[in-house]
Amino acid sequence: MADNSDEEKTEEPTQKRLEDAHKKGDVAKSQEVSAWFSMIGTGLALALFSGYIVTGLSTHLKGFFEHSYQLNLESGMLMRLWSEISYSLLGLMVLPMLAMMTMAVFGNLVQHKFVFSTEPITPKLSKISPLGGFKRLFSKDSLINFTKGLIKLAIVSVVLVLILYPQRDKLDVMIQLDVAMLLPLVLELSLQLVAGVIAIMTIVAVADFFYQKHKWMEKQKMSIKEIKDEFKQQEGDPTVKAKLRQLRMERSRGRMMAAVPDASVVLTNPTHYSVALKYDEGMGAPLCVAKGVDDVALRIRDVAKEADVPIVQNPALTRALYSTVEVDDEIPEEHYKAVAEVIGYIMKLKNRASWSNRNK
Structure with missing residues (x-):
């Protein structure tokens, strides 16, 4: 009974334990926080570059849609046309994509101090083991993540319905609108949707961040034996230290x-x-x-x-x-x-x- 109780991880982690975990790339991180920052990046990109995007899309697509019946659909011409449209769209989306990527990276960095470690991506037999994969698939964490995903999907779906349902009259006539009028309407609806999702994601991200932090701290807890072993590693084995102290005293006494x-x-x-x-x-x-x-x-x-x-x-x-x-x-x-x-x-x-x- 005493041995089993010693192995229970009931003690708060030491600073060295936390630093070692950080060096290995084992940090408290919430994917919901990263997703929230990505959504913020999306919203900022739409808000800051909306005029630029609408104008560019109108210029490149208006002529395409208005004269689509005159297009030469030969294989070479179609590939050339598709390339031109792709490059145009890519050029328009570079700045928004950079903004979203920057916010996504910031969403990871803001949760913990910078860490560079190859250990999380180091190949391990346990990672490719079918039995280990099966256990991870049906583990408690997988069940929690699955449930959390369903709840989040349900909430976001409700928010989308609440935003789009009042706009159902506009949606019916959107297909009849000119490109120059259609794009501003699509942008307006997109901003409303992003704002609604961000509002919900804020609550989810905050809750998940504290949950992941608590879960990580519980994972780092130590047993009494681990604390004693760490103390021995840092301070030296008390028995060895006592022996060395005795030897130093004997040498000093001899001199x-x-x-x-x-x-x-x-x-x-x-x-x-x-x-x-x-x-x-x-x-x-x-x-x-x-x-x-x-x-x-x-x-x-x-x-x-x-x-x-x-x-x-x-x-x-x-x-x-x-x-x-x-x-x-x-x-x-x-x-x-x-x-x-x-x-x-x-x-x-x-x-x-x-x-x-x-x-x-």
């Missing part, structure tokens, strides 16, 4: 013990703390070359005894130095006087011993 024989004096409290200080002529202040508590303190005293380094008991000064100075740092200025007295005392003892040895 510290190697410096004790060169110390001028070792201060103790006398059982729990030890601080080894070194002072030579020309130094600005005494230097702490080793310090420790309990076992380390005992080891410092043992090494000092073996190397004949003087050991002085001064509990208050020892504890104060241990708390305020780090290894390889000079002692703080407030301890200069107390340490100077200790070192001065040690130097006097050495001078006396040296004088006694010379007189023997």
